[in-house]
Amino acid sequence: MYQPRMSHSGRNERILVLDGGLGTTLEELFQRDIFSPLWSAKPVDEDPEVIIKAHLAFLRAGADIILTSTPVRVRATARHFDVCGVCSYQCAFETFAASGYTGEDAVRVMRKxxxxxxxxRRRFYEEQQDNERRERHVKIALSLGPFGATLSPAQEFDGFYPPPYGPSGYSDAPRQSNTNAFPNKSEGHRLRADSVEKLxxxxxxRLQVFADxxxxxxxxDLVAFETVPLSREVKAIRRAVGKLQKELEGRGMxxxxxxVSTVWPDGRYPEEREPGGERVSPREVVHALLSEDNAETVTQEKPRPWGVGINCTSLDHLAPLLAEFTAGIRHLYSELSDTQGHKPWLVVYPNGGDTYDVARRVWVPTSNGKGDGWAARLWELANMTAQEERVWDGVVLGGCCRIGPAEIDALVRRVLDRA
Incomplete structure (x- = not known):
C-alpha cells in the first residue's frame, strides 16, 4: 500500500515540485522578446535581475526545484513551437559562436x-522565517538540452542530426525524405556506434564547463538532461556521465x-527503428535509460540516472506513456541480475495546453490548458503513477512551455491538500 513519507513541513517527501517554463514566463509576465537567437544570453549577461525575478516567482509559488537559465534559441514552424520550457538548456559553444560570443564569454555566461x-534561492531564503528555511530545501538543477537544440532549425522534436552525430541533417528540399535512423546493416551499425561516441x-x-x-x-544540486529525442543520445548521455564521474573522483568530487527526460511529440517518440520505419517504443526508451547493456563495449561506464521521464509533451499524451514507462521498468528490472537497489524517480513536466499560431505569432488558449485545470490533471496522473512504489522511488512534477507561477502554485496546493 502506498505510504507517503512526510517532512516536518507537512509535504510528501516522495513528491518534489519543479518550476515551469522560464522562457514563456519571461515573455508573458516580464514582457521580454523571445523571438531571437540565444535571446536569453542578453538578460543573463546584461539584465540578470529579470532572470532572478522569474526564478523567485516560481519559488514563491512553492517550487522545490528551479532550473538554470543558460541561453536557448527559439523556433516556430507550422508543426512545432519551441521556447523550451526553461530557457536554459541550449548552452553549447556552437550556438554561442554563431551569435558572436567568444569561447570565454560562453563559459562565463553559462556559469553565471x-x-x-x-x-x-538566497533571496527566497531571506524572505522566509528561520524554521521554514530549515524545512524547505530549494534545489538548483542545471538544465542541459539535447544536441538537437544547437542546430538550426532546432531538432529537439525530430532528431535529424548531421554526421557524425546522426545519419543526415534536416533538409526541406523537395522529394527528400528526412530520417534519424541508420540503416540496419553493418556499416549502419558502425556509424551508429560512432554517433554515440560523438554525442x-x-x-x-558541456558538463565539464560547470564541473571544472x-x-x-x-x-x-541536480543535473537535468532534457527533451532528448533519440535513444542513442540517451546512451551517449549515460556514457558522458560515466566519464565525468571518473574525472570527478580523481579530484575528490x-x-x-x-x-534524463524524453520528448514525445504527438504521443510518439521521434526516433525511427530504421529509415522510414516504425517509431521506437516507450519500452525501448526505458531500456536505453536503465538497462545494463547500455554501453557499446563492456569497458564503458554505464551509470543509471537518478530520475527518468518526460518533458515538453502535451498532457493529453501522458496517461498511456506513463503506464508504458512503469510497465517497462517493472519488466526490465525483473530481468536484470543487479539493480543495485536502484528505483528511479519519475520526472514529468508537460506543456500547457495552449497552442501557438505561427502566422499571427500569438498563443491560442485551450480548455484545461492552464491554471487549476492543468494542475488537477497532472496531479491525478502523477499520484496514480507514484503509487507504484516497487517501480518509482518518488516523483518530480512541474511544467514546461506555457506553464507559469500560477500553474505551479495550483500544483503545489494539490500536493499539500493530499499530503
Missing part, C-alpha cells in the same frame, strides 16, 4: 546562469544526482 539561480563527447564537454569550476559546481 547558475549563480543567478543561487542568488534567487557523448558533446555532452561531456568548483565554485559553480558546488551550487548545483562527486557527480550530482541527474535525470
Amino acid at each position: 546562469s547558475v549563480r543567478l539561480a543561487h542568488e534567487a 557523448a563527447e558533446f555532452h561531456l564537454g 569550476d568548483p565554485e559553480t559546481w558546488v551550487l548545483i 562527486e557527480m550530482k544526482k541527474w535525470w
Whole structure:
C-alpha cells in the first residue's frame, strides 16, 4: 500500500515540485522578446535581475526545484513551437559562436546562469522565517538540452542530426525524405556506434564547463538532461556521465544526482527503428535509460540516472506513456541480475495546453490548458503513477512551455491538500 513519507513541513517527501517554463514566463509576465537567437544570453549577461525575478516567482509559488537559465534559441514552424520550457538548456559553444560570443564569454555566461539561480534561492531564503528555511530545501538543477537544440532549425522534436552525430541533417528540399535512423546493416551499425561516441563527447564537454569550476559546481544540486529525442543520445548521455564521474573522483568530487527526460511529440517518440520505419517504443526508451547493456563495449561506464521521464509533451499524451514507462521498468528490472537497489524517480513536466499560431505569432488558449485545470490533471496522473512504489522511488512534477507561477502554485496546493 502506498505510504507517503512526510517532512516536518507537512509535504510528501516522495513528491518534489519543479518550476515551469522560464522562457514563456519571461515573455508573458516580464514582457521580454523571445523571438531571437540565444535571446536569453542578453538578460543573463546584461539584465540578470529579470532572470532572478522569474526564478523567485516560481519559488514563491512553492517550487522545490528551479532550473538554470543558460541561453536557448527559439523556433516556430507550422508543426512545432519551441521556447523550451526553461530557457536554459541550449548552452553549447556552437550556438554561442554563431551569435558572436567568444569561447570565454560562453563559459562565463553559462556559469553565471547558475549563480543567478543561487542568488534567487538566497533571496527566497531571506524572505522566509528561520524554521521554514530549515524545512524547505530549494534545489538548483542545471538544465542541459539535447544536441538537437544547437542546430538550426532546432531538432529537439525530430532528431535529424548531421554526421557524425546522426545519419543526415534536416533538409526541406523537395522529394527528400528526412530520417534519424541508420540503416540496419553493418556499416549502419558502425556509424551508429560512432554517433554515440560523438554525442557523448558533446555532452561531456558541456558538463565539464560547470564541473571544472568548483565554485559553480558546488551550487548545483541536480543535473537535468532534457527533451532528448533519440535513444542513442540517451546512451551517449549515460556514457558522458560515466566519464565525468571518473574525472570527478580523481579530484575528490562527486557527480550530482541527474535525470534524463524524453520528448514525445504527438504521443510518439521521434526516433525511427530504421529509415522510414516504425517509431521506437516507450519500452525501448526505458531500456536505453536503465538497462545494463547500455554501453557499446563492456569497458564503458554505464551509470543509471537518478530520475527518468518526460518533458515538453502535451498532457493529453501522458496517461498511456506513463503506464508504458512503469510497465517497462517493472519488466526490465525483473530481468536484470543487479539493480543495485536502484528505483528511479519519475520526472514529468508537460506543456500547457495552449497552442501557438505561427502566422499571427500569438498563443491560442485551450480548455484545461492552464491554471487549476492543468494542475488537477497532472496531479491525478502523477499520484496514480507514484503509487507504484516497487517501480518509482518518488516523483518530480512541474511544467514546461506555457506553464507559469500560477500553474505551479495550483500544483503545489494539490500536493499539500493530499499530503
